[in-house]
Amino acid sequence: MTVGTTPIDTLVVGAGQAGVAMSEHLSRHGVPHLVLERARIAERWRTGRWDSLVANGPAWHDRFPGLEFAETRPDAFAPKEEVADYFVAYARKFEAPIRTGVEVTKVVRNAGREGFTVETSDGVLEARRVVVATGPFQKPVIPPIAPHNASLTQIHSADYRNPQQLPAGGVLVVGAGSSGVQIADELQRAGRNVYLSVGAHDRPPRAYRGRDFCWWLGVLGEWDAEVMKPGREHVTIAVSGARGGQTVDFRRLGHQGITLVGLTKSFDGNVVHFNADLAENIARGDENYLSLLDAADSYAVRNGLDLPAEPEARLIPSDPDCLTHPLTDLDLEQAGVTSIIWATGYATDFKWLQVDTFDEKGKPKHQRGVSSERGVYFLGLPWLSRRGSAFIWGVWHDAKHIADHIVTQRKYEAYYDTAQSHSQKPQREESVQVN
Numbered sequence: 001m002t003v004g005t006t007p008i009d010t011l012v013v014g015a016g017q018a019g020v021a022m023s024e025h026l027s028r029h030g031v032p033h034l035v036l037e038r039a040r041i042a043e044r045w046r047t048g049r050w051d052s053l054v055a056n057g058p059a060w061h062d063r064f065p066g067l068e069f070a071e072t073r074p075d076a077f078a079p080k081e082e083v084a085d086y087f088v089a090y091a092r093k094f095e096a097p098i099r100t101g102v103e104v105t106k107v108v109r110n111a112g113r114e115g116f117t118v119e120t121s122d123g124v125l126e127a128r129r130v131v132v133a134t135g136p137f138q139k140p141v142i143p144p145i146a147p148h149n150a151s152l153t154q155i156h157s158a159d160y161r162n163p164q165q166l167p168a169g170g171v172l173v174v175g176a177g178s179s180g181v182q183i184a185d186e187l188q189r190a191g192r193n194v195y196l197s198v199g200a201h202d203r204p205p206r207a208y209r210g211r212d213f214c215w216w217l218g219v220l221g222e223w224d225a226e227v228m229k230p231g232r233e234h235v236t237i238a239v240s241g242a243r244g245g246q247t248v249d250f251r252r253l254g255h256q257g258i259t260l261v262g263l264t265k266s267f268d269g270n271v272v273h274f275n276a277d278l279a280e281n282i283a284r285g286d287e288n289y290l291s292l293l294d295a296a297d298s299y300a301v302r303n304g305l306d307l308p309a310e311p312e313a314r315l316i317p318s319d320p321d322c323l324t325h326p327l328t329d330l331d332l333e334q335a336g337v338t339s340i341i342w343a344t345g346y347a348t349d350f351k352w353l354q355v356d357t358f359d360e361k362g363k364p365k366h367q368r369g370v371s372s373e374r375g376v377y378f379l380g381l382p383w384l385s386r387r388g389s390a391f392i393w394g395v396w397h398d399a400k401h402i403a404d405h406i407v408t409q410r411k412y413e414a415y416y417d418t419a420q421s422h423s424q425k426p427q428r429e430e431s432v433q434v435n
Ligand SMILES: Cc1cc2nc3c(=O)[nH]c(=O)nc-3n(C[C@H](O)[C@H](O)[C@H](O)COP(=O)(O)OP(=O)(O)OC[C@H]3O[C@@H](n4cnc5c(N)ncnc54)[C@H](O)[C@@H]3O)c2cc1C
Pocket: 013, 014, 015, 016, 017, 018, 019, 036, 037, 038, 039, 040, 041, 042, 043, 044, 045, 049, 054, 055, 056, 057, 062, 102, 103, 104, 105, 133, 134, 135, 136, 137, 179, 352, 379, 380, 381, 390, 391, 392, 393, 395
């Protein structure tokens, strides 16, 4: 199939949740568009995540407004394949014009005329506008401290699938956000000796007083926070819907048998060095946990909510040995560690987007997704407009805003076209009169 030669009004690149939401809003407004996806719809939910992953939020929350999950009940957590199926079904619902298996390899602004020339794996096309919906988490990042040690298996969490994939032996999991915590837990339950390197993190309660934390963050206005608080760029959020959804409690993981260690600092031969910050990181995580309980309690009082009290949520378990006597060095060979999983996050990759809308650090310049380069839009990036922007429930609202912007711009364009034709007509009539 070729992508065609007719100029496209709006090209959407990527058919994850962001591309599907964008297509829905453009369709509602009658904006002609095409979505190009290099793999399949919601591919990252199928092949970019580990086998046992379920959504971090309950099904009533982690979805678009227009459709409920088919299998998972509202208070449960949808398995990743069902999340992918959900977006396929959603796209079908309004017959989204999505072409799969076509990669966009280059976008350049046309010189002296409007629009963009777009190179794809299936030919070249022209588009008046381009919406970049290629994901918040595109390129797995492994920090440069990773050792060059051929005897160790090292993978990023994006490539982790299940415990059987790893060679026999212990595992060091670096990073304790939602991915690292869930992977470490799964490996330990599968009988592995696991070390989990814990940095700065938030760890909201899974639920409190009968309400999921997604609900609390919603009513407390946290998902709508427009800017990240300064200094929190490296603070991860540790939540999990695994095994029915439980609060991430590092002390419990320690008692369960996982050895918690501080931030991974460096490697020296077979020895890995950790910062002496484990207790501090855990204490800050506790503070974050307790502050959400406080905010929830005060919200309940102010609004007269009749929710069951839950004093036991404030009981913090005793410190496991690994927390009272934290390791600062570990000889991986002696400890029998054969694998390292780097749950250290992702970066974006916009090499293919050769337009003038990036700052000196390569970050897109935009306001709520409307870029500084006319006709280029970004969708699905973390904090695009608010904290919820990179998540399922947030991206839909950002897509709506971008679609509104496109509709307004199309009106300006239509006015220009009409005004041009009007301004040309009288001139012709006048010249007839003069002659
Ligand atoms: C482990 C993990 C678990 C998560 N769990 C949740 C959760 O439970 N709830 C939640 O709300 N959020 C969750 N997220 C966050 C977020 O919802 C997902 O990252 C989601 O996949 C983002 O959707 P997206 O459409 O913005 O990007 P993606 O899903 O990354 O989709 C982008 C699409 O663009 C395509 N693409 C990229 N480049 C090109 C190109 N040049 N040409 C054509 N196609 C291209 C890709 O193939 C991909 O299909 C999770 C993230 C991770 C990493």
